[in-house]
Amino acid sequence: MTDECRAPDASARPRATVPEATVARLPVYLRALHSLADSGRTTVSSEALAGASGVGSAKLRKDLSHLGSYGTRGVGYDVQELVVHISGALGLGQSWPVVLVGVGNLGHALAGYGGFDDRGFSMAALFDLDAARIGERIGEQVVRHVDEIDDAVRTLGPCIGVIATPAPAAQGVCDRLVSAGVRSILNFAPVLLRVPAGVDVRKVDLSHELQILSFHQQRRSALTLVEDAPRARA
Amino acid sequence: MTDECRAPDASARPRATVPEATVARLPVYLRALHSLADSGRTTVSSEALAGASGVGSAKLRKDLSHLGSYGTRGVGYDVQELVVHISGALGLGQSWPVVLVGVGNLGHALAGYGGFDDRGFSMAALFDLDAARIGERIGEQVVRHVDEIDDAVRTLGPCIGVIATPAPAAQGVCDRLVSAGVRSILNFAPVLLRVPAGVDVRKVDLSHELQILSFHQQRRSALTLVEDAPRARA
DNA sequence: TTTTGTGAAATGATTCACAGCC
DNA sequence: GGCTGTGAATCATTTCACAAAA
Incomplete structure (x- = not known):
């Protein structure tokens, strides 16, 4: 940076x-x-x-x-x-609008999570690609079609995009967010997003976290074995 | 370490x-x-x-x-x-059992998420404190009471604990997991968990991620303003 | 006396650049 | 000729330890 x-x-x-x-x-x-x-x-x-x-x-x-x-x-x-x-x-004086794309299992949970309005953030719009979900009401918001992102972001001004779609849809959604002017993205989909310079992406990846825990757990187990039976050889 | x-x-x-x-x-x-x-x-x-x-x-x-x-x-x-x-x-030769505590909004989403069985992990047990949720079936598992953690972990052997409870319950759940022998914990609750040495905790915190994005977004905005009007003063 | 704020030292991570191997 | 593996150089972060302020 x-x-x-x-x-x-x-x-x-x-x-x-x-x-x-x-x-x-x-x-x-x-x-x-x-x-x-x-x-x-x-x-x-x-x-x-x-x-x-x-x-x-x-x-x-x-x-x-x-x-x-x-x-x-x-x-x-x-x-x-x-x-x-x-x-x-941290820039929490104002309350940043958050737009969430993908209201499947995880998206639902995130939309309902109080943590947003907690301090400095407000869930400002929900989107999905699946026509079957459009119109559904979650919390204070109604799910809209992803094509409306442009309008919404223009109205809201600077905001944070959250991607909670399945992996294959994530890059496309990301591109739309970026072209709508979103420059801060939080990605829950298990893919690496490509963005132009000046856009900030953070990722939350369950499977990565588990793998990192697995690494340490394995290392501990290996050490324990060695310590428990230190004279099993020479 | x-x-x-x-x-x-x-x-x-x-x-x-x-x-x-x-x-x-x-x-x-x-x-x-x-x-x-x-x-x-x-x-x-x-x-x-x-x-x-x-x-x-x-x-x-x-x-x-x-x-x-x-x-x-x-x-x-x-x-x-x-x-x-x-x-x-990364120790992914074996498939680590994952035990999840807290099947509210987020817990449900995590339990249903395919990412677990993906590579090297399997959702092995679900727990909750709320009696109303005990017995509920999610995916392949039935939700059990948190008191059964000890038994479950003894049966499963080394495993990874995932905490998806509300913040106030998290430390108590964590203590139970640790005393049952769990040494790797992934925490989604927005609290700092205290654990004895030798236990590895990783946290996933939506609100922290948003705040970090907010920091950079604000900094960008500030710079843009300065660059857009560089001769507004002396 | 207590506790901050900070240079200076130590540690850790990234990047460079190239010798060594295919 | 192309590409890996790695010392050496750079850059970032943490820790130490203490002078300065209340």
Whole structure:
């Protein structure tokens, strides 16, 4: 991701550049902070927040330092203030519309999932290719035909596309989303999507996750065997 | 992850240590290889396989070199042979049983998803806490009460646990899985699970993925604004 | 005294570029 | 001539450890 295009007057803006690894942890911190806030905490130390987030405190502090300097030495961080700054960095001030394509098994579950409206996202439109599903009502939305994506996206403005179709349909759907102007895509279909530069795709792949777990499980088993019978040879 | 416990005779075994980043890409290569095999290819160059996997060819070769030396200079890799070696490294020789806890919206979709039986995994048992759901038939399995996890896991042997419960129930379910002996867990609930050392947890979190997309989308928007009106000031 | 923020060191991952083999 | 396998160089991330602030 090209990054050298800071405006010449980038003085006291949110931040110029945040490492990718840090970005991936900000949602974790944000969730921990919300849960701290719910339980009445008003301030928190890097040690405590790191504990609640499952990371080391040095890493947490370094991560936060990329957003700015929002703590008080000797005291810690103000919970509300940190929520505001992390939310801001993540662009959660506004509520991004999410358009979901593919309301099969998984799509249904995603459409019904509260997690969208949770913080900063709203399920704004549902699409499917299958004529039999058009018109079905799910939550607050009615399923529309995929041909209407263009119109919908034009109306909604910048939004996030979620693909929950079967694998063979995914690339076609992706192309439509992209040509409608969607530049952020979350893909649940088990295929590699090809997109032009400037479009950001993240994938969620059940089978990949299981395979990674399998790798470690196997390695553990192998080690256990070796340790259990270390003198079975020479 | 502790790694210094190689057996003293680790001579020509599959491999001693594979970087985590590499492990995460092996499933991608495997999928690309399967699709090449389906279309009749018998050999493939690092360049071509890398292309089909969305990575650079140098990275692909370095990744494969961690598993061993299975290519032929001047020619490339034998598709079938690579499939065998990568599958082997990932522990997909056997078919791991998967036990799923929580058959709500999402759990249903996961239980019905073909991806499990796809390669190397089989949906072996379904559980729920809600008495109303016990006995329901989904695919080949009948939903059982979560109290039966112990028995089931003892019968199945090493397996992978999938948690698809609402957030508040997840830690309790996780504890049960762990005490039943499950050491690999895939968590779809939006909470950080605490597990003892030696248990491997991976999480899939819709809301985190959206937030990461949101970050980049916002950054893009900001840059576009700056570029579109670069002389709006001094 | 407590706890942040951050340079500097250590570790890990990616990319380069080419020697070695087919 | 073409392509793999891999040291060496680069780049990114994590960890350490401590000076500076409240």
